[in-house]
Amino acid sequence: MTLGRSFILxxxxxxxxxxxxxxxxxxxxxxxxxxxxxxxxxxxxxQTPEPLPSEFGGSFSLTDQxxxxxxxxxxxxxxxxxxxxxxxxxxxxxxTLAVEKEALDTLGARASRIVPIxxxxxxxxxxxxxxxxxxxxxxxxxxxxxPNFVGLTGTDQEIAKAAKxxxxxxxxxxxGLMAGAAGYSIDHxxxxxxxxxxxxxxxxxxxxxxxxxxxxxxxxxxxxx
Numbered sequence: 001m002t003l004g005r006s007f008i009l010x011x012x013x014x015x016x017x018x019x020x021x022x023x024x025x026x027x028x029x030x031x032x033x034x035x036x037x038x039x040x041x042x043x044x045x046x047q048t049p050e051p052l053p054s055e056f057g058g059s060f061s062l063t064d065q066x067x068x069x070x071x072x073x074x075x076x077x078x079x080x081x082x083x084x085x086x087x088x089x090x091x092x093x094x095x096t097l098a099v100e101k102e103a104l105d106t107l108g109a110r111a112s113r114i115v116p117i118x119x120x121x122x123x124x125x126x127x128x129x130x131x132x133x134x135x136x137x138x139x140x141x142x143x144x145x146x147p148n149f150v151g152l153t154g155t156d157q158e159i160a161k162a163a164k165x166x167x168x169x170x171x172x173x174x175x176g177l178m179a180g181a182a183g184y185s186i187d188h189x190x191x192x193x194x195x196x197x198x199x200x201x202x203x204x205x206x207x208x209x210x211x212x213x214x215x216x217x218x219x220x221x222x223x224x225x
Contacts, residue, residue, distance in 0.1 A: 004193065014060045056193060056201040058165030062119065062152035065132035070152060070198040072199055078147075079114045079202070080195040081221050084168045084188060086122035087134040092190050092207060097149070101138045102211035103218060104146050111146035113197075113222055119162055126153050161166050166193055194221060 061071045070200075070217060072080075081100060087094035097118065104111040120126035131151030140146045153159070163170060170188035190207030192214075202221055205214055 056166055056197060056204070057195050058162075060119075060152070060162040060165065061152040061157055062162065063128060064104060065128045065135060065151040067128050070150065075115050075117075075184045076199065077197050079197060080164065080193075080199075081114055081116045081118065082195060083117070083191075084121050084163060084166065084170065084195045085189070085190075086120050086186055087126050087130055088185070089120065090185075092188075094104045096190065096192060096207065097135075097138045099209065099211045101140075103214035105141050105144065106211065106215040107146070107218060109145055110219060110222060111140075111144075114218065115147045116148050117152060119159070121159060121163065121168070122172075123153045123156060123159050123184055128153060136212075162221075178179070194218070 059072050061069065079106075083093075083096055083100065084138045085096065087093070096117075100116050103115060104116060107114070116138075118131070120131065129152070131153060135149040135151045139148045152162075154162075163167075168189040168191075170186055172184050172186045174184050192205040192209075194202040194204065196202045203217065205217070
């Protein structure tokens with residue numbers, strides 16, 4: 001009788017424990033789902049074939065750091081140096097922007113033909129005011145004739161369209177269980193794209209390039225015909 005009661009007790013404890021584990025998993029799943037609803041949309045082009053150079057780039061219509069609507073047509077006649085990132089990025093973005101800044105400052109007057117453009121992949125947090133404050137750290141050394149960075153944001157759909165045109169991958173993910181809306185980071189393509197005065201693809205610079213290397217190549221690529 002004692003053995004039978006012990007077996008029943010052990011079985012009962014096991015059932016209760018299993019139910020608790022299932023309930024915790026269900027609650028965690030619901031919490032993660034609710035939190036992920038607050039994350040930005042994502043674009044993943046990793047399943048498409050490797051694009052040809054002529055397939056990079058396209059039209060966009062976004063809002064700059066001053067609240068002004070800007071399109072790719074606004075930059076015709078200039079070279080565009082385009083980078084996709086976000087202001088909460090801890091390493092790749094500030095490093096890349098610093099490299100761009102140094103390269104452009106090195107070019108001197110030649111840089112007046114190049115507009116550096118930063119397109120956010122985190123429009124939920126990167127408002128025009130946020131972009132304005134963030135990009136001011138990468139303004140040109142004065143005196144200078146080169147344009148300062150143009151920061152662009154928009155709706156999730158507008159950002160996804162621009163990213164798709166440049167074959168840019170980005171995906172948000174939570175930094176930890178039960179993280180709030182601000183507790184996410186974004187994996188994204190780290191390349192910088194150089195587009196010509198007619199909006200056509202010229203070249204790209206991979207993550208890790210040095211400022212002097214970028215400056216030297218820009219000097220050649222943007223040389224007047």
